[in-house]
Amino acid sequence: MDFQIDYQHYIDVVDGWIVDQPKTVLLAFLLLSAGFSAGLGQSGTSSGTSQFTEDVPAYQAFEEVNDNFERVTFEEDTGTTQLIQSGTNVLSKPELLRMLRAQQRLQANPELSVVQTTSVARAVARVIDPSATTLAEEIDAVEQATPTEIDRAVQVAVEQNPAIRASLSEDFNVRSASASATIGIVTHSLSGEVSDSAGTGGDSPLTEIQRHAEFIVGSVGGDIRVFGSGILSEEFNSVIGDSLALVVPAAVVLILFFLVFAYRDPIDLLIGVVSLAMAVLWTFGFMGLAGIAFSQMLIAVPPLLLAVGIDFGIHAINRYREERTEGFGIHESMRTATDQLLVAFTIVTGTTVIGFAANASSDLGPIRDFGIVAAVGIVFTFLIFGIFLPAAKVYLDSLRERVGFPEFGSEPLGAEDTVLGKVLPVGIHIARIAPKAFLVMLVVSTAWMGYYGSGVDSRFTQDSFLPPEDNPEYLELFPQQLQPRDYTVTETTNFLEDNFQTGEEDVTTVYVEGSLTDGGTLESIWRAGNSPPDSFVIDDGHARETSIITVIQSYAERDPEFAALVARNDRDANGIPDDNLKQIYDALLDSPARGQALNYITDDYTSARVEYAVESDASQADVTEDTRAVADRYRVEATATGNVVILKAVSDVIAQSAFISLVLALGGSAVFLIIIYTLLEGRPSLGVVNLIPIVVTVAAIAATMRYLDIPFNVMTGTILSIGIGLGIDYSAHLVHRFAEEYDEGTDVFVALTDSVRGTGGALTGSMLTTVTGIGVLVIAITPILGQFGLLTGVSILYSYVASLVVLPPALVVWARLVHGENAETAEAASGPDGAGGAGGAA
Incomplete structure (x- = not known):
């Protein structure tokens, strides 16, 4: 035919x-x-x-985690700016004053909507003068202190709060009270339903704030760079x-x-x-x-x-x-x-x-x-x-x-x-x-x-x-008006990776959905971390995890009354309650640990997140496979998520x-x-x-x-x-x-x-x-x-x-x-x- x-x-x-x-x-x-x-x-x-990740199921689960947990920490939407300070010794008196003055000037500017500032400099100032509650008082305390007093205050601040080590470069020496870099955090109130994570996906509400902050921070001198999702977005x-x-x-x-x-x-x-x-x-x-x-x-x-x-x-x-x-x-x-x-x-x-x-x-x-x-x-x-x-x-x-x-x-x-x-x-x-x-x-x-x-x-x-961190030399052959701007993002991220302890571990997340008040639910969640896969960090045969269970255990160590409540409902005496879970959650949310608890469980007790530490050198494929394997052990519905899994x-x-x-x-x-x-x-x-x-x-x-x-x-x-x-x-x-x-x-x-x-x-x-x-x-x-x-x-x-x-x-x-x-x-x-x-x- x-x-x-x-x-x-x-x-x-x-x-x-x-x-x-x-x-x-x-x-x-x-x-x-x-x-x-x-x-x-x-x-x-x-x-x-983010334009590539938003259709991936793991990302959607991660968004639910962020929506259900992270936003409960603040009553309003916030964004953060990092102040990355570097020098011969950022813990010296002049450098501490620069960080404090930078944060003070940012806080004094109403256009930046600053609601909170944190830094090693503030922690040191409060050791010098425990009555100091404002940046102005902290500046006065540091100005009046001798170098010896400042060195001692640095040592005490680290002893009292070991977590501030994360804000100091890896070369931090506690004896000499010296470090070549530190990070201060400025938290801003944001209008609109946008978080500071929006920066990599398009326009960020922090862009204008952080560009304005650069000008203000530059007025204090020294080497303090402003970094955040707004600059990254731009x-x-x-x-x-x-x-x-x-x-x-x-x-x-x-x-x-x-x-x-x-x-x-x-x-x-x-x-x-x-x-x-x-x-x-x-x-x-x-x-x-x-x-x-x-x-x-x-x-x-x-x-x-x-x-x-x-x-x-x-x-x-x-x-x-x-x-x-x-x-x-x-x-x-x-x-x-x-x-x-x-x-x-x-x-x-x-x-x-x-x-x-x-x-x-x-x-x-x-x-x-x-x-x-x-x-x-x-x-x-x-x-x-x-x-x-x-x-x-x-x-x-x-x-x-x-x-x-x-x-x-x-x-x-x-x-x-x-x-x-x-x-x-x-x-x-x-x-x-x-x-x-x-x-x-x-x-x-x-x-x-x-x-x-x-x-x-x-x-x-x-x-x-x-x-690129440095523009290629061949770009100099182009007319000036065609040459690209000098980008800072890659240089800054490389600086952070090279100078700050990112840790020997990363974090992967399991998002849990279902009734969390049924008897034995917490025990089943804990058992999922027993005999963990190879990419997980192990503590005594169990995965190193942070969850509502660890919050319960931590608060029980500080509050005898709450510890007694947990003990009455813990059949096997392992620190994990088995019965009357709603009563335990209610008591926890009525306690000073409420904010910490709401980072890991919703107030209706139907969703939770469990974070597991994983080896930083583990491949994306291994972490993803292992997280999914652990999620499959859960008795309730559980989804593997987190940055590694999403990528x-x-x-x-x-x-x-x-x-x-x-x-x-x-x-x-x-x-x-x-x-x-x-x-x-x-x-x-x-x-x-x-x-x-x-x-x-x-x-x-x-x-x-x-x-x-x-x-x-x-x-x-x-x-x-x-x-x-x-x-x-x-x-x-x-x-x-x-x-x-x-x-x-x-x-x-x-x-x-x-x-x-x-x-x-x-x-x-x-x-x-x-x-x-x-x-x-x-x-x-x-x-x-x-x-x-x-x-x-x-x-x-x-x-x-x-x-x-x-x-x-x-x-x-x-x-x-x-x-x-x-x-x-x-x-x-x-x-x-x-x-x-x-x-x-x-």
Whole structure:
């Protein structure tokens, strides 16, 4: 049964618009551009790591923990600012006074809404003068003290409250009362339902407060830096703007350079650049109208649109020039070019949209947005370069003829007498010598690359989004106005890690839901920590935990009456009550330990959190697996959560998304190509051949990622589906051109040579332009964008090489399987390179 359709009628309609009504087409597209421009500036900005974690179940459980427990400590929403002081000895009299004065001046400013300040300096001052209750009195106490008295006060303060050691650098010496760094805390009252943890997810209410605090703290002298989620939020957002400010001009310069090489004509260059700008404008306008916020991931969309747009533009101009060099007129040449290219563009657009849209299957919102925006942008690119650009070319070439404006470089890329034209047929030479042996070797090498690449790691850390501590030296080559600001976040976080004892342990959390008043509930929670997994810190065979149980035990040690109540309801005398739990909770919440208790149990006794200490050098995977194993021991519903578990959950989702999007992109593209070649050419097997270079490219990308130790993260996790989406451009153009040139009775090598030299030249110009245009992301401020730019550029290069080297042998083997010996009937007449056939469209 013949499923082939007659699509020429539809192509002729579009041809008629382009060739006969170019002014109308141009006007329509300009009006659409004006409509999309209304959406510019309407989309917000989303930055940081929380945008990727908010859809993960472990994060949702963690949010419930924060909502149910941490907010009960304060009656109003609060945020904190860190004052990180460093010097020869921050416990000397002058440095203690600087910290106290900094906190005093911050507290005196009503715009900062300071509700509390803590620091080692305040603790020392209160040892010197126990009656001091205000910062002014504490300053007076320190000013009147001798250095010896201050040293003794430091020693006493640490003895009385060992917890303040955490606010002193690791080099703290109790004997000499010296340390090179300390941290003071300022707590602010915040309006609105926002916590200070909001900083990494977008705009923080603390940003303005902390920037104002920097100015105030600077007035006391010394080295005190202000740090907090507000500054972190601001710098996360600034990274996007600074990255765009660097990448866009650099990409424009490189793209223009190679477009000049590809077009070699100012009018064609103008048409191509305007079309590229229009594609980006439509896409960003669509984002604004659709309310999609701009994030780090969407920085990659403009380069991807440029990649496909440049590919389409060069092919359109190059194919048109092939006809013009044969002596045909403007209208006839463009009609022939669009007859062929609109079909090729449709194939490329379909497969590219499938490749990008496959990312919409991700469980992570930003990756879904990326897939949707990129897919819509590619459709816009198809319309602009498939209809607007040819119409503009017809209109301007007709105008050029009327006014006598000279033509410049009009020869198509890859002509036979050029250096490029001699290099392009390398795959044809392989196809002549041993195509089957080459394909066997290809299958083996692709299988090995796929196996090796399957070991690519998956990671999700905040470090991937942070700007560098020191800006790279090459940025000094850019004009001053394009150079990024000096970021402080990474330097500060590195300083904290290097100078403060982060401890030999981290914390993981189990969130408990259910009735906590049933007899034996606390015993079951405690038993879950017996014989803990390897990543947990162990005390006498039990996990080191902090929970409502430890709060009960701690308060029982201080209050005999409460201890007696616990003992009466403790059947096995292990300090954990078994009966009358509601009565015990009620007594605890009526005691001075209420605030501490509400950090671990809700006042309706239906939820609790249990924190376990874990080894700091344990991997995310081990901590997550072990926390889930402990949670499974609970008699009530329990969920593993906490920062480590959340980060591992996101890593797992990224790896899953990469695999699912790869399968969808590859499977969807295969089905689409088989159907489209069945409908257009009556040759479904050509769709399978079209996929061969793509499978090779994907395997090579995965192997490259593992070799370079580039993990799957929120951006590189999309690279395999993107490699399919962009890579199919190259093979689809070549296969479709071959299908146009080849039919039964035609020499396969003649058809291949005409296809490779005609289409291969345009592929080369497109590859050079897009590899450099996208590869320029390597200079972006954040590592995650640099890795994405490198991999995308490499994927395009691999796709180009695979199309020119792998496709010719594959097409020769296909032709022999389909047509047998008739595949090469004209070989003898074709010359040594198979160049005897005529060029142009079939």
